[in-house]
Amino acid sequence: MSEVRCVAKSADILGEGPVWSAAEGRLYWFDIKGRRLNWLVHATGATGGYDLPWRASVAAPRTRGGLILATEAGIATLDTATGATELVVPMELGPGFRSNDGKIDARGRLWWSSMDDDGGKRTGVLFRTDPDLSTHQVLDDIHIANTVSVSADGRLMYLADSARQVIWTFTISDDGRLSDRRVFLDMSGQAGAPDGSAIDADGFLWNAQWGAWRLVRYAPDGSVDRTIPMPVEQASSCAFGGPDLATLYVTSAAEGLSPKARADQPLAGSLFAFEPGVRGLALPAFAG
Numbered sequence: 001m002s003e004v005r006c007v008a009k010s011a012d013i014l015g016e017g018p019v020w021s022a023a024e025g026r027l028y029w030f031d032i033k034g035r036r037l038n039w040l041v042h043a044t045g046a047t048g049g050y051d052l053p054w055r056a057s058v059a060a061p062r063t064r065g066g067l068i069l070a071t072e073a074g075i076a077t078l079d080t081a082t083g084a085t086e087l088v089v090p091m092e093l094g095p096g097f098r099s100n101d102g103k104i105d106a107r108g109r110l111w112w113s114s115m116d117d118d119g120g121k122r123t124g125v126l127f128r129t130d131p132d133l134s135t136h137q138v139l140d141d142i143h144i145a146n147t148v149s150v151s152a153d154g155r156l157m158y159l160a161d162s163a164r165q166v167i168w169t170f171t172i173s174d175d176g177r178l179s180d181r182r183v184f185l186d187m188s189g190q191a192g193a194p195d196g197s198a199i200d201a202d203g204f205l206w207n208a209q210w211g212a213w214r215l216v217r218y219a220p221d222g223s224v225d226r227t228i229p230m231p232v233e234q235a236s237s238c239a240f241g242g243p244d245l246a247t248l249y250v251t252s253a254a255e256g257l258s259p260k261a262r263a264d265q266p267l268a269g270s271l272f273a274f275e276p277g278v279r280g281l282a283l284p285a286f287a288g
Contacts, residue, residue, distance in 0.1 A: 008271040015251035020241035050083040058102035070112035072098035105150035113145030120144035131287040147197040196237020208235035240280020
């Protein structure tokens with residue numbers, strides 16, 4: 001395994017939603033509070049980004065090119081050649097609510113969550129957007145829905161509620177319903193909270209742990225396989241990238257840090273990467 005390194009010193013307020021575009025050779029990620037979508041070219045390290053008209057937090061490549069986005073205003077598309085955006089499924093998430101976490105599954109469906117931007121005091125919702133752009137509420141009563149990751153066979157959903165410090169698993173039916181909730185990880189009483197995740201080709205879950213200075217790899221039975229110390233307190237999510245999906249990218253946030261904490265961790269809000277010695281899952285593009 002290689003050392004964790006900073007690959008983009010971006011100082012995001014709330015870095016989130018990393019996603020790999022194989023067609024473009026880019027890693028995309030958001031600064032939710034900064035209303036910006038950043039990108040990094042894996043081969044060269046070149047960086048750039050797009051200013052967005054909404055707070056957005058979830059992206060997936062589309063088969064017709066560009067990205068589909070989950071935003072505070074609903075589902076949108078982004079032309080990565082021009083930066084142009086279009087709201088294709090307008091939605092009312094509720095006053096003070098925004099999108100938070102999400103990912104595409106093996107069937108090409110986009111799963112994503114909403115949350116109360118006031119620290120998740122009010123509960124949000126987990127949605128599923130199908131390739132025909134029909135969008136369905138799947139689950140409610142989640143304060144800060146994170147992880148939102150599906151197993152390689154598409155049968156198992158991992159879903160965190162960061163406010164409750166728990167990750168659950170659910171069985172996914174063929175038509176996209178969730179059932180049989182059980183606890184995968186309970187961090188009650190521990191430092192930090194489970195945030196965004198990525199699943200590797202061995203079926204293990206990599207979880208960024210907000211407030212805990214670490215990334216943890218969990219076996220399918222929930223046991224800890226390894227812990228990766230991070231140079232920042234608020235690691236927020238992760239995604240595999242690179243042409244062979246051998247690099248794990250990790251986003252982070254500077255939100256809420258005191259001036260002293262900012263001084264002690266000058267890379268807070270940056271994008272990090274390392275090679276863990278395992279590969280990620282190749283996810284399909286969104287067909288809608």
